[in-house]
Amino acid sequence: MDALIKSIRPNKPTDAKTPEARPGELDPAEFLAAAVRADQPRPSRAEAEAAVRTLLDYIGENVSREGLLDTPRRVVEAYDELYQGYHQCPAEVLNRTFGETAGYDDFVLIRDIEFTSQCEHHMMPFYGKAHIAYTPVERVVGLSKLARLTDIFARRLQTQEHLTAQIAAAIDEVLKPRGVAVLIEAEHTCMSVRGVAKHGASTFTSRFTGMFRDNPAEQQRFLSLVRGPSR
Numbered sequence: 001m002d003a004l005i006k007s008i009r010p011n012k013p014t015d016a017k018t019p020e021a022r023p024g025e026l027d028p029a030e031f032l033a034a035a036v037r038a039d040q041p042r043p044s045r046a047e048a049e050a051a052v053r054t055l056l057d058y059i060g061e062n063v064s065r066e067g068l069l070d071t072p073r074r075v076v077e078a079y080d081e082l083y084q085g086y087h088q089c090p091a092e093v094l095n096r097t098f099g100e101t102a103g104y105d106d107f108v109l110i111r112d113i114e115f116t117s118q119c120e121h122h123m124m125p126f127y128g129k130a131h132i133a134y135t136p137v138e139r140v141v142g143l144s145k146l147a148r149l150t151d152i153f154a155r156r157l158q159t160q161e162h163l164t165a166q167i168a169a170a171i172d173e174v175l176k177p178r179g180v181a182v183l184i185e186a187e188h189t190c191m192s193v194r195g196v197a198k199h200g201a202s203t204f205t206s207r208f209t210g211m212f213r214d215n216p217a218e219q220q221r222f223l224s225l226v227r228g229p230s231r
């Protein structure tokens with residue numbers, strides 16, 4: 001685990017995978033560790049605030065007017081919050097498991113995990129719900145940890161596809177369950193408040209591994225529970 005935590009790097013283009021990565025799969029060293037690069041100096045807070053002032057200048061604002069004096073500080077603090085996932089380790093939240101399951105052998109589904117993430121193309125929010133199921137082998141993980149895992153990945157720059165794949169891959173890699181199913185539905189503000197400006201358009205992404213990938217009936221049961229009568 002230490003080696004994983006040390007091999008820290010943010011999302012990389014798929015053609016830049018380490019040799020250990022299986023073709024077409026995510027590299028565990030990328031998605032199981034915190035993502036801040038320890039080996040690369042980061043700008044200071046003062047430099048980050050100066051960058052915000054530059055952007056305010058760029059849009060034509062008067063950075064010295066009273067209403068904007070504290071804005072660079074607030075923006076950097078907001079960034080600290082929105083991007084805290086770079087400093088958190090996904091593998092750690094899944095490490096605490098419980099063995100007393102009375103032989104439970106069906107999948108566990110958590111539906112409607114709300115999240116907000118930031119798209120990596122425009123740095124604008126996309127938000128929605130994640131639905132996660134996994135079929136445990138002997139040990140189960142605390143339910144809240146799947147929501148925490150979602151937040152860690154969501155609090156980084158993302159595409160929805162990458163977010164979906166990372167959540168599934170982390171559960172698969174750490175818990176080694178019989179299968180994982182992840183469905184995410186989200187609205188992208190870069191598509192609703194700018195650009196093509198289509199309010200209300202939803203994007204759905206899914207990832208199935210193990211029994212969910214191999215058994216269409218299980219996949220269907222997951223999807224019908226997600227779309228169940230209470231929705």
Ligand SMILES: Nc1nc2c(ncn2[C@@H]2O[C@H](COP(=O)(O)OP(=O)(O)OP(=O)(O)O)[C@@H](O)[C@H]2O)c(=O)[nH]1
Pocket residue numbers: 119120121158159160161188190191195196
């Ligand atoms: N596949 C995928 N695309 C995304 C996601 N978030 C934003 N995008 C899209 O990323 C694309 C970036 O396209 P570009 O043509 O490079 O950028 P752009 O000129 O700002 O595009 P427009 O949004 O069409 O104005 C846009 O089509 C966005 O809708 C995501 O999570 N997944």
Ligand SMILES: [Zn+2]
Pocket residue numbers: 119120121122123124188190191
């Ligand atoms: Zn975008």
